[in-house]
Amino acid sequence: MRDKEIKDQLKNSEHFRDLEFSNISKKAVTKKAYVQNLIHDIFIALYTLFFSFVYFVTIHSGIVARYIPELIRIVLFIVVIIFFFILSKKLALWVRQLPKCSIIQFVSSFLIVMYFIYQGFTPYFYSDDFLIQHGVEKIELKYTFDDVDLTQEEREEIANELFVSEMAYANLLMYEIRDPQPADLTLIDFKVIDIERVFNRYHLHVEITDELNGAIQKQTMTFTFSKGMGVFKLEGYS
Structure with a gap:
C-alpha cells in the first residue's frame, strides 16, 4: 500500500510531469522531422524525374537520337540522370534554407505530380x-x-x-x-x-x-x- 502511495506521489510531482511532457515533445519533434525528411526526399526524386523527362522529350529523343549512336545515347542518358539527381539535391538544400521550406517542397512536388498526370492523360x-x-x-x-x-x-x-x-x-x-x-x-x-x-x-x-x-x-x-x-x-x- 505504501509503495502505491509513493508511486502516486511521484506521478503527481512537478518533476514527473515535466519529464512526461519532455518525452511527448521528443516524440512530436521526431515525427515532425520524419515527415520533413520524407517530403525532402520526395522533392528530390520528383525533380530528378521531372528534369530527366524534360531532357528526354526535348533533346534526347530529338537531336541526340538523330546524330549519336545508341550505346553512347544510353551512357549519356545515365550521366544526365546522375547530373539531375545532384542538381535536385542542391536545389532541395537551397529550399530548406527558406522559411516554410516543407510547405514549399510539398506544393512544388504536388505541382510536378499534377504535371505528370497531365502528361500521362493529356487527351482527356x-x-x-x-x-x-x-x-x-x-x-x-x-x-x-x-x-x-x-x-x-x-x-x-x-x-x-x-x-x-x-x-x-x-x-x-x-x-x-x-x-x-x-x-x-x-x-x-x-x-x-x-x-x-x-x-x-x-x-x-x-x-x-x-x-x-x-x-x-x-x-x-x-x-x-x-x-x-x-x-x-x-x-x-x-
Whole structure:
C-alpha cells in the first residue's frame, strides 16, 4: 500500500510531469522531422524525374537520337540522370534554407505530380471537338508533306510541325534515300468516324477520299496523335 502511495506521489510531482511532457515533445519533434525528411526526399526524386523527362522529350529523343549512336545515347542518358539527381539535391538544400521550406517542397512536388498526370492523360483534358479539329488540320498537312514538288527545306519545316520528332526524322530520311516517283495525290474529302483516347495518345478513325493520278479511291485510316513539344503531333497512321 505504501509503495502505491509513493508511486502516486511521484506521478503527481512537478518533476514527473515535466519529464512526461519532455518525452511527448521528443516524440512530436521526431515525427515532425520524419515527415520533413520524407517530403525532402520526395522533392528530390520528383525533380530528378521531372528534369530527366524534360531532357528526354526535348533533346534526347530529338537531336541526340538523330546524330549519336545508341550505346553512347544510353551512357549519356545515365550521366544526365546522375547530373539531375545532384542538381535536385542542391536545389532541395537551397529550399530548406527558406522559411516554410516543407510547405514549399510539398506544393512544388504536388505541382510536378499534377504535371505528370497531365502528361500521362493529356487527351482527356481536351474536348472531342478540339482534338478532331486539330487532327483534321494535321491530316491535311500530311497531304502537303507528300507533295513531291516541295524543296528539302520546305519538307523539313512541315515535318517538324506535323510529326513527333522520331517520325519526322524517319520520314525525312525516307525522302533522302530514295527519289519519290511523281504522283498527283489530292485530298478530296474526309469524314471523321470516331475518336478514341488511350492514355497520352488519341486515335482518329477517318474515312478518306482522295485522287491518285486521276483515280478516285476511298479508304478508312487511323491516325494516332501524341503530345510533342507542347502540341499534338502525328505519331503514326495505318
